[in-house]
Amino acid sequence: MQRSLAPEIMDDPQVPEHVRERFHHQLGFIQRLLGTHRAVLDALRSDAHPVRRVLDIGCGYGALLDEIRRALRVDVVGAELRAPRCNDLGIPIIEADATRDRLPDADVAVCVLVLHHLGEEEIVALVRNAGRSVRRFIAMDLVRHWLPMALFTAFLSPLLMREVAADGRQSIRRAYTAAELRAIVERAVAGTGARVVHTVTPLRSRQTIDIVWVEA
DSSP states (O other): OOOOOOOOGGGOTTSOHHHHHHHHHHHHHHHHHTTHHHHHHHHHHTOSSOOOEEEEETOTTSHHHHHHHHHHOOEEEEEETTOOSOOTTOOOEEEOOTTTSOOOOOSEEEEESOGGGSOHHHHHHHHHHHTTTOSEEEEEEOOOSHHHHHHIIIIIGGGSOHHHHHHHHHHHHHSOOHHHHHHHHHHHHTTTTOEEEEEEOTTSSOEEEEEEOOOO
């Protein structure tokens, strides 16, 4: 499957706020259904060092951060390219371009379903920029492959609003293959001594990049 660079509906800054909010609500439903939020919590719980503060890069309305805060009782903060105008969860969300703007300091940064929106050089810049603020970076994203496309179309699309279903399919088309993403991340951390663990779920519904910067 050729990688598509066509934009997704939700990439349009003119999308009304109420549509964007409903979109993020359904996106959260999908990620909970697929076990992505649980996988994030498991990764944080297994950290070798105490986790006191978690940063979510591309946090949307903060639903994942709310789960992290309640489950782990840690401090949380979000960074979003277009920060929501209303935030009922009481989570601090800064508006920032995570590829270049200074990010809040934290122990661990998580980044869910963001990388497929970025070009290769933007991913390199994001990883390097995150490394200035955290000691560990966990990114979870889609895999460009016919199997997740077929499963999403058959089983999830009928449950979702039109914009979410369309963007879901386009997200898979825009995603990187496992080999592509691994190569990009290895380039981003070259010479830093960082440890990279890359895993892919059996049905290729998710790939995870887990980077730990090792202190000299």
